Amino acid sequence: xxxxxxxxxxxxxxxxxxxxxxxxxxxxxxxxxxxxxxxxxxxxxxxxxxxxxxxxxxxxxxxxxxxxxxxxxxxxxxxxxxxxxxxxxxxxxxxxxxxxxxxxxxxxxxxxxxxxxxxxxxxxxxxxxxxxxxxxxxxxxxxxxxxxxxxxxxxxxxxxxxxxxxxxxxxxxxxxxxxxxxxxxxxxxxxxxxxxxxxxxxxxxxxxxxxxxxxxxxxxxxxxxxxxxxxxxxxxxxxxxxxxxxxxxxxxxxxxxxxxxxxxxxxxxxxxxxxxxxxxxxxxxxxxxxxxxxxxxxxxxxxxxxxxxxxxxxxxxxxxxxxxxxxxxxxxxxxxxxxxxxxxxxxx
Ligand SMILES: NC(=O)c1ccc[n+]([C@@H]2O[C@H](COP(=O)([O-])OP(=O)(O)OC[C@H]3O[C@@H](n4cnc5c(N)ncnc54)[C@H](O)[C@@H]3O)[C@@H](O)[C@H]2O)c1
Numbered sequence: 443x444x445x446x447x448x449x450x451x452x453x454x455x456x457x458x459x460x461x462x463x464x465x466x467x468x469x470x471x472x473x474x475x476x477x478x479x480x481x482x483x484x485x486x487x488x489x490x491x492x493x494x495x496x497x498x499x500x501x502x503x504x505x506x507x508x509x510x511x512x513x514x515x516x517x518x519x520x521x522x523x524x525x526x527x528x529x530x531x532x533x534x535x536x537x538x539x540x541x542x543x544x545x546x547x548x549x550x551x552x553x554x555x556x557x558x559x560x561x562x563x564x565x566x567x568x569x570x571x572x573x574x575x576x577x578x579x580x581x582x583x584x585x586x587x588x589x590x591x592x593x594x595x596x597x598x599x600x601x602x603x604x605x606x607x608x609x610x611x612x613x614x615x616x617x618x619x620x621x622x623x624x625x626x627x628x629x630x631x632x633x634x635x636x637x638x639x640x641x642x643x644x645x646x647x648x649x650x651x652x653x654x655x656x657x658x659x660x661x662x663x664x665x666x667x668x669x670x671x672x673x674x675x676x677x678x679x680x681x682x683x684x685x686x687x688x689x690x691x692x693x694x695x696x697x698x699x700x701x702x703x704x705x706x707x708x709x710x711x712x713x714x715x716x717x718x719x720x721x722x723x724x725x726x727x728x729x730x731x732x733x734x735x736x737x738x739x740x741x742x743x744x745x746x747x748x749x750x751x752x753x754x755x756x757x758x759x760x761x762x763x764x765x766x767x768x769x770x771x772x773x774x775x776x777x778x779x780x781x782x783x784x785x786x787x788x789x790x
Contacts, residue, residue, distance in 0.1 A: 452550055452747040453526045454486070462745055463490030465525035467516050467540055468532025469503040470494070472554055475730055476529055476741065481507045483738050487745045493519050494532070516540060521547050527744075530554060531582075534630065538563040541754075545570045545578055552744050554582040556633050557757025561765050564758040571754050572787050580744055581757035583637040587743065587750070588736035590707035594698055595642055603700030606643065609680035611635045611696040616727060618686035620662030625768040627668055627684045628652070632767065634694075635682045637752060637760045639672055642698075647680075647763050647779050649673040652771040660687045670767055691725030694732060755788035 454460045466477050469492050477489050489507035493516040494500040504510040513519040520528055520543045527550040530540045538558045544551035545567075557579075558564045571579055585591050598606060613631060639647060653669040667685035674680070695708040709732055714723045726732050743750040752760075763779055770777040 452745060460486055462487045462526045463524055464488070465491040465493070465513075465519045465522070465528045466503065466507075466510075467493050467519065467528060467530050468536070468554075469496075469499045470531065470533075471728075471730075473529070473531035474499070474503050474506075475737065476531055477503045477507045477510075479738050479741050480529075480745075484741045484745055487741070490525050491519050491522065517543055520544055520549065525549070527551065534559045538567060541567050541579060542570050545574050548574070548578070550578050550580070550744075552580045552582060552741075552751070553757070555637070555757070556629060556761050556764070557581050557754060558761065559629060561758070561762050564754075564761045568754050568758050568785065572785055575787075577749070577753060577787065579754040579757070580749075580751040581754065581760075582740065583634065583641075583752040583756065583760070584733055584736040584740040585634055585638050586641055586736075586752060587739035588707075588733060590709060591638060591642070594696075594705045594707050597705050598642065598698065598700070603698065603703035603705055605701045606678050606698060607701060608699040609639065609642075609678065609696060610699075611638075611680065611682040612685075612693060613682065614685045614688035614691075614693045616687070616689055616691055618661070618664060618666065620664075622662075622664045622686070624654075624665030624668065624771055627664070627666060627686050628670070628767045628771065629761070629764045631686060632668075632670055632682055632684045633760050633764050635670070635680070636672070636763045636767075637756060639674065639680045640756070640759060640763075641752075643674050643676070643678055645675040646759070646781055647672045648675050649776055649778055650763065650767045650770050651776040652767055654771070658685075658687055660689055662687070665771070668771065672763075692728050692732060693725055694729075753788050755784060 452462050454462045466473050480487050489510040491511040491513050492500045492504045493513040500512050504512045528544050530553040541553050651671045670682040672680040698705045710723050766777045766779045
C-alpha cells in the first residue's frame with residue numbers, strides 16, 4: 443500500500459511557505475477556470491503541471507498559470523514528485539482511469555463531476571479507495587460551497603422553516619449540443635441537483651420519476667425539458683426542471699418549502715436596470731459566473747484539507763440515482779432507488 447494520508451491531509455512542497463503543487467488534467471472550460479482560480483484566488487496552491495490531449499490548450503493554461511510544466515503523458519504527471527495533488531477536469535469518460543491512477547499513487551485528487559459516467563465505473567473507484575484505506579478522492583459538486591445553498595441548509599438545520607416538505611429546483615442552460623441523448627441531461631446536468639438533495643436533507647433519494655412535456659422545437663431532437671420528481675427517505679418531494687435549451691441564459695435557483703416557511707436560493711446580480719417600462723437584471727451565459735464563489739471556496743477547502751467536499755461515495759450515489767432516473771425516463775414509470783449500504787470509510 444502507498445503512503446497513508448489522513449482524510450483531508452494535503453501534502454505540500456518542502457521548505458518555504460506551504461504550497462501544494464497541483465497537476466491539472468484537462469484544460470478545457472473547467473480546467474482552465476480551476477487553474478485560473480488556483481493561480482489567482484486560492485492561497486497555498488499553485489499549478490505545478492498540466493496535461494490535455496489538446497497540447498495547445500495545455501500550453502495556453504500553463505502559460506497563464508505562471509509557467510507550469512506541460513506533461514506529454516498524464517500518468518507521468520500523476521506520479522511525478524513535483525506534483526502533490528491532481529485536479530481532473532477532462533471529459534467524463536476519462537475520469538475513471540485518472541482517478542484510479544491517483545489512488546494507486548496515493549495522491550489526493552479532486553475530480554470534476556460526475557465521478558464517472560457509469561455506476562460500475564464509480565463502484566470500481568470506491569473499491570480502489572477502500573482498498574487504499576483512506577480518503578483521497580473529492581468530487582467537484584461545488585454547489586455544496588455556494589453561499590446560497592449553505593445558507594439554505596443553515597436555515598433548515600436551525601429549524602427556521604420547520605420540517606421540509608417540498609423542494610422546487612430550476613436548472614436551465616441557453617443551449618446544448620444538438621442531438622444529445624435525453625439521458626445526458628440527467629447524468630451530466632441534473633446530477634448536481636441529485637447531489638444537493640442528498641446533501642441538504644442528509645438522507646437518500648429512495649424513488650424517482652421523470653415526466654416529459656413535448657420537446658422544445660429548439661432542442662435539436664433531444665428530450666428537453668424534463669421534470670424529475672425525487673422522493674427522499676423521510677418523504678420530502680423534490681422536483682427538478684432541467685431545460686438545456688432555454689435560450690435566454692443560464693439560471694439555477696430553487697425554493698425549499700417547510701411547514702412554517704420557505705427558503706429561496708437565487709443569485710441575482712446586484713445591478714439592475716429600470717428603463718422603458720422594464721426592470722431588468724443580466725443573466726450569466728453559463729455556470730462559471732453563477733458559481734464563481736462556490737468554485738473558489740471548493741478549491742480552498744480542498745487545498746486546506748478541510749474535507750468539506752463530496753466524497754467518492756457521494757459521487758457513486760449521485761451516478762447511481764442518475765441511472766435510476768434514466769431508467770424512469772425510458773420506462774415512464776417510477777423507479778425505486780436501492781443504494782447499497784454506506785461502506786465504513788464513508789460513514790460520518
Ligand atoms: N462542476 C461544474 O459546474 C461543471 C461544469 C461544467 C463541466 N463540468 C465537468 O468538468 C469536466 C470538463 O468539462 P468542460 O466543460 O471543461 O469540457 P471541455 O470540453 O471544455 O474540456 C474538456 C477537456 O478535456 C480534454 N480531454 C479529452 N480527453 C482527454 C483525455 N483523455 N485526457 C486529458 N484531457 C482530455 C479536452 O481536450 C478538453 O480540453 C467534465 O467532466 C464536465 O462534466 C463540471
